[in-house]
Amino acid sequence: MHIPVLQKEVLKYLAPKANQNFIDCTTGEGGHSLAILEKIAPHGKVLGIDWNLEIIKIPKYKILNTKYEKRSILICDNFANLKKIVKKCNFKKVQGILFDLGISSWHLEESGRGFSFLRNEPLDMRYNVKSKILTAEEIVNDYPEKKLEKILREYGEERFAKKIAKEIIKNRKIRKIETTFQLVEIIKKAVPAWYRYPRTRTSSVRDRKKIPRRHFATKTFQALRIVVNDELNNFKKALPQTLEILEPQGRLVIISFHSLEDRISKNFLRDNSRKGLLKILTKKLIKPSKEEILINPRSRSAKLRAAKKT
Numbered sequence: 349m350h351i352p353v354l355q356k357e358v359l360k361y362l363a364p365k366a367n368q369n370f371i372d373c374t375t376g377e378g379g380h381s382l383a384i385l386e387k388i389a390p391h392g393k394v395l396g397i398d399w400n401l402e403i404i405k406i407p408k409y410k411i412l413n414t415k416y417e418k419r420s421i422l423i424c425d426n427f428a429n430l431k432k433i434v435k436k437c438n439f440k441k442v443q444g445i446l447f448d449l450g451i452s453s454w455h456l457e458e459s460g461r462g463f464s465f466l467r468n469e470p471l472d473m474r475y476n477v478k479s480k481i482l483t484a485e486e487i488v489n490d491y492p493e494k495k496l497e498k499i500l501r502e503y504g505e506e507r508f509a510k511k512i513a514k515e516i517i518k519n520r521k522i523r524k525i526e527t528t529f530q531l532v533e534i535i536k537k538a539v540p541a542w543y544r545y546p547r548t549r550t551s552s553v554r555d556r557k558k559i560p561r562r563h564f565a566t567k568t569f570q571a572l573r574i575v576v577n578d579e580l581n582n583f584k585k586a587l588p589q590t591l592e593i594l595e596p597q598g599r600l601v602i603i604s605f606h607s608l609e610d611r612i613s614k615n616f617l618r619d620n621s622r623k624g625l626l627k628i629l630t631k632k633l634i635k636p637s638k639e640e641i642l643i644n645p646r647s648r649s650a651k652l653r654a655a656k657k658t
């Protein structure tokens with residue numbers, strides 16, 4: 349089950365009140381949406397959006413025959429189409445919009461689509477299998493070496509991007525790369541031994557400086573997922589639409605997990621606060637507490653920013 353990240357902080361900055369309407373652009377398993385629904389009772393509504401066909405069934409099932417059912421609209425679509433979705437649903441008087449970017453536990457544990465390097469699955473990584481977008485398999489087998497290297501460096505911030513891209517090219521000449529475990533083996537061959545073993549509590553202080561915190565395949569998998577789903581562009585397209593949808597004093601809350609996503613949020617909030625369209629509510633970046641990270645390690649790289657429409 350997905351544990352919603354920074355839930356207390358999301359509610360603090362969205363500040364939902366009785367009978368207000370909210371949009372959850374990444375409703376996922378519905379954790380944040382349900383918490384908002386509770387606060388906006390008895391008549392407030394949530395429009396929940398998720399691009400993933402299967403995942404949106406989870407909140408649908410959770411609210412079935414409950415007091416929330418009539419106050420929720422759940423739509424499977426890309427949040428890049430935010431204005432169109434809002435218009436189609438005739439959803440009005442929006443007091444707050446939430447983005448909780450990235451993937452949910454369902455993607456890693458149940459999708460069977462190759463999001464996790466810990467499971468042997470086909471290299472797909474599409475959020476929406478009906479959309480006509482490239483799969484991770486097509487990228488690793490068809491992209492030229494330089495392009496692969498650029499992707500790994502830019503979206504994965506992978507220091508061994510060049511070596512991994514080279515190893516991918518070498519291996520795909522012998523055999524098509526079709527599964528996550530094939531890719532993990534290739535990355536393993538490309539990176540130095542010390543990079544293969546994540547830091548532990550018992551690593552010496554000297555070692556800790558050098559040894560990565562994460563599994564050696566994390567960054568490559570992240571980079572491929574971002575490219576497959578064109579994540580940064582979708583987010584860039586959605587953000588300006590929020591300004592047209594929000595009511596005055598309406599809140600925008602963004603949780604990001606990647607430095608490039610956070611840069612997009614930061615720049616959007618800063619530029620629009622300079623234009624006098626937004627007032628930034630989080631002068632300092634909000635991060636999960638040590639306690640939250642302990643309970644939910646996946647929250648460790650979350651960053652929350654919030655603003656209010658002026």
Ligand SMILES: C[S@@+](CC[C@H](N)C(=O)[O-])C[C@H]1O[C@@H](n2cnc3c(N)ncnc32)[C@H](O)[C@@H]1O
Pocket residue numbers: 350351352353373374375376377378379380381397398399400403425426427428448449450451452475577582583
């Ligand atoms: C971190 S999860 C959200 C978890 C959710 N807040 C919860 O509490 O259960 C992010 C979700 O965003 C969805 N997503 C990613 N890109 C999207 C896009 N462009 N449009 C709509 N949903 C998207 C993913 O399918 C995923 O379910």
